[in-house]
Every structure is written in C-alpha cells, then in structure tokens.
Amino acid sequence: MISGGAGKRSGGGPAKCKRCREPAKVEVARANAAFCADCFLHYVRNQVTKAIDEHSMFDKTDRLLVCVSGGKDSLALWDILMDMGYDTTGFYIALWTGEDYCSESRDKCEAFAEKRGGKLIVHDLKEDEGFTIEQIAREGRRTPCSVCGLTKRYLTNLAASQGGYDVLVTGHNLDDEAATLMGNTLHWQTEYIARQMPALPSTHAKLVKKVKPLYRVSERETAAYSIIRGIDYIVEECPLVAGNTQIRYKDALNSLERLSPGTKQQFFFGYLDKAAPLFAASDPVVLRECNECGQPTPGEVCAYCRAKKQLRAKTRPAVEIEEVAP
C-alpha cells in the first residue's frame, strides 16, 4: 500500500477503500482513510475541485498558465486540470540550478506535454536572461533559493501578463504551504502571512491573479497520484536545495505529522479559517511600475531588477554599471 500520509491504519486486516470497499491501495492517514487506486484519484480531484470552488480560483472561460517544473506536484496538477477540461498552457523555466537536473526536468515537462497534447512554453534563463541560478550560488553573494524564488515569481507573472493569461497556476501542495506558513510564523512576518492565501487577486494591471489548487493535497498524495497516473516526473530534489530553511520546516512538520496525523492540514486550514482574517487587516501593499522594467513593484525599482544589477556589478567591470534613477 502506498502511504499517502503518516500513521498506521487502526485495527487489523487489510484496509478497505473508504469509498468502494474494495482493497485499499493508498492510505491517507490525516483523513483516517484508505482508497483503491481509482477512488484515490477521485479523492485528489475532489480536493482540487474543492480548492478551486472555495477560493473562486477560475472557471472554464479562463486561460490558465500552469507553472511546471518537471516534478510530481506541477505535472499532477496540469494533468488534473487538463482532465477537468480547463484551458491550460504549461510554462517551464530552465533555471539552470545544475546541468543534469535542468535538462532532465525540462525533458520530463516536454515528454509530458507531448504525451498529453498540452501546449508548453519554455523560458531559458541562460539564453533569455543571461544568467543562471547555479552562477548565483557559485558567487555566493545571495542565497540561490531566494534568487530562484524571486526569478520564478517575476518571470511567471511576466509571461502570464504578456501572454494575456487570466490566471497563473502553481503546484504548491499542502506540505509547501504548511512549511512556508511555519517559516513565516516563526519569524512573525505578518505581511507574508497575510499573503499566504490560496488565491491572490490581481491588484495591478500587470499583476496576474495567482492560485494554488493543490493546497489541500499533501506531497505524498501528489506522488501517489503521479505514480498511479503513470506520470514520469523528476524524483530528485534541486541540487542547490541542501540547507534550505524550507526543508527544515518540512522536517519539523513531518516529525509532528508522524506523531499526530493531520498536523499540517490543521495548521494550514486553521490559518485560513481562523487567523487569515486577523492578518489580512494589515495595510495592503500599493503597487506601481518599476522604473527599470515597468513590472509591478511596491518600490522604485523591482527586486528582480535590483538582483540583476547586483549580478552585473559582479560580472562586469565596475565602470560599466548603469546608474538607476533613485
């Protein structure tokens, strides 16, 4: 049986599917349930439907740009949304966090898109932006994970905005959201906590609405879904991720989840139900256009342009640095 969560089934004997009473194949300890393969797929799709409905994420008339990395979460999500008949386009960024990792993850996305007849857009950081995440890690002046996150946020929004998409869709799962919330809560970054909603509306003409339809599905569940559906995904973690604080929070939450199944769900769903309104009351961020690139930012120059400028300062002679208006 694939373990879709921590813990053990109570009682003896082989577990039966909660929905159809056939022998169970996947356990979902946090829901105190087990499912056969078909009913598990049904369960996962149901969670996605619930997420889409509860947060009015999108409907069949919307053009969705689905961010894919080649991993289980984003490919499973794209698969589900295509099955449900949504108008989707995949968007892959070659981040170059490692030569092999990058080419393998790209291959997985392209193979999946071809197999499913989905449209995939590829943006190559090295070719299109002139830098790689590996280069940033090597130079050691900024954490690669923070620059990678910033780059992805910037380029996915830019692609969605310029391509006329209505909604930007990411494959963040329950584990991702719970770990991020833990990090934000440990530091009481109230403005980040307020922004952890599964659907963030567009608050600027150039900022596309962002949604996370997998927030109700755990990491083990997206893996089980992908295995059952025969989705060929990249299993390895990004080679630059070691020591990432997100991983620490995931470890801490996994330990707590093992002892008390449902911890992550209670933490994140409880946030949405009980705490989000308290944090949302803080002042909203007002966006304007970046002086350099014209993309939405709360400041004068956006974080992406500032990061690129810092990179240029490192790779070119100092005299060649362009000055930016304050």
Place this chain on the structure above:
Amino acid sequence: MISGGAGKRSGGGPAKCKRCREPAKVEVARANAAFCADCFLHYVRNQVTKAIDEHSMFDKTDRLLVCVSGGKDSLALWDILMDMGYDTTGFYIALWTGEDYCSESRDKCEAFAEKRGGKLIVHDLKEDEGFTIEQIAREGRRTPCSVCGLTKRYLTNLAASQGGYDVLVTGHNLDDEAATLMGNTLHWQTEYIARQMPALPSTHAKLVKKVKPLYRVSERETAAYSIIRGIDYIVEECPLVAGNTQIRYKDALNSLERLSPGTKQQFFFGYLDKAAPLFAASDPVVLRECNECGQPTPGEVCAYCRAKKQLRAKTRPAVEIEEVAP
C-alpha cells in the same frame, strides 16, 4: 563550558567572557555570546529585570506568590527574586504524579526554602483535594497533563487570592513559552495565543495578576544558572509527561534551534512585538463566579469543578453524584 544554547562559537581558541574578557564558562549561542560564571549570573538577572520592567510585572511593595515545583526553573526564579529583594513566598503543590517524584520534588523545595530562609506553603492534592494526578492518569479518562495544568492554575490562583498576594509568579521559561506558542499556533487557538503575554492583569476580583519573569531565559540557561548557584533541583521530568504534545513542540523547536540559534527567541519575542496586538483585538473573556466554588470562570461551573465532578462520578456510586445547576 556549559552550553547555554545550541551552536558553536565561531573562530578558534578558548572563548572569552563577553562582559569581562575572562575565560568563558557558559555559552549563549542565541546571543552569540559566552560568559564567565559571574557574568552569566549577571546576564540571567538582567534578562529577568528586563522582563519585570518591560511588562510592569511587580515592584518591591507587592507580595509575590512564587509557584515552585522543585525543578530548575522555579527554584532559580525564586532565588533571583529573593536576591533582588522582592517580598516572596514559595507555593508548592504536591500533585502526586508519582510517589518518588512527588516526595523528591517536595524535598527539593523544602530544602531550598530552609537554606535560603524563604517561606514555603505546601498544598497537598491527596490530603487537601482528595485526588491525585496519578489516579487521573490511571483511570485514563482525561489526559493527566491537561488536568494537572488545570489543577495548578486553579489552586495557585486560589492560594494567591485567599492569601492576599498581589501577584502570582510562575517559572515558565523561553522554551516553555515558545513550545506553547507553537502548539497554539499549529492549532490557531487565537484566544490562547492572545493570552500568552508574560503578564496577565487581574480581570476579576478573585483573579490574581499572573507573570512569567523567566520568559527571556532559556531552559539551558536556567539549568546553568542553578548549577552555578548550587541550587539542588529535581533533574528528572515528571513521570507522566511521556507523549505530552508540549515535549513534541520542544523537540521540533530544539531541532530548528540547533540549525539556527535564536529561533525560539525570535518566535516568542517576535510574537510579543509583532503579532500579539493582532490577537489581542479579539473579544475579551468576561469572568463571573463559579456556581459551585465561587472562583472566577467564563461559564456557569468552572473547569476545575467539572473535572472534580467527573472524577467523583468514577470513584463513587452514580446515585451519590451531586447535581449541578445547569
């Protein structure tokens, strides 16, 4: 060197006391510091003074009832407050969580009080209340830790209120507060989060002000303080504590603290600075007097009377249960 926190001193060679430059004996990784024994005591007392001042906990004219358990935290705190010249009385409850544990912890309190010439009041649960925590654990109808907490909260307030004390002082340290906050946050128990202030004012004539002057001092630091001061405390944990959720949260926070010293402090101090005002905005609890015992409670019958009633229902024939007005 006694490690007063996780992590290692950077750089080689023996560490020097941050304050007097003599060889260091105690490391405080979260403050990126190490101290000689004398300066470490100074550092701990400073943290307590800061806590008392920042939260206007009490002054020299107040009569303080200091809850002591025989453990390092409460005895260290009583020691510090006596040294500072506050008007203190120790209050020990024999909870009977285990025969040996109970008699040893009582001995430690009595020996300390005698050595320091402090006044100690002992309240014996078995003699004075007619039940023991061990009995509750044995019967298994309620978690012993929850009944123990409830009993301590009730009896300490009652003793302080009836004894005419101005302030009830407990030895909760930084680790305790961070772990409690983690539990409350994982469940988003917003009303409990709001009440996690180091000083809770009296909101009813029979509810005594409660303060936690050790909230800025970690568990390892109170241990180091007690060792240096030669305080003979009970080292063992309560025998009923195994599986306690608080321990799980402490373990999770200790793992995070090892990787990033200062995590607990950032979490709890950050809560006080940035998040407490958001939670405090919720509706305040209005207290009235319990129909049974007259002690303050938000409901008709207080939780302590309800727990005792449940216990009587178990230990006496059903017909003898007194009925309580709804």
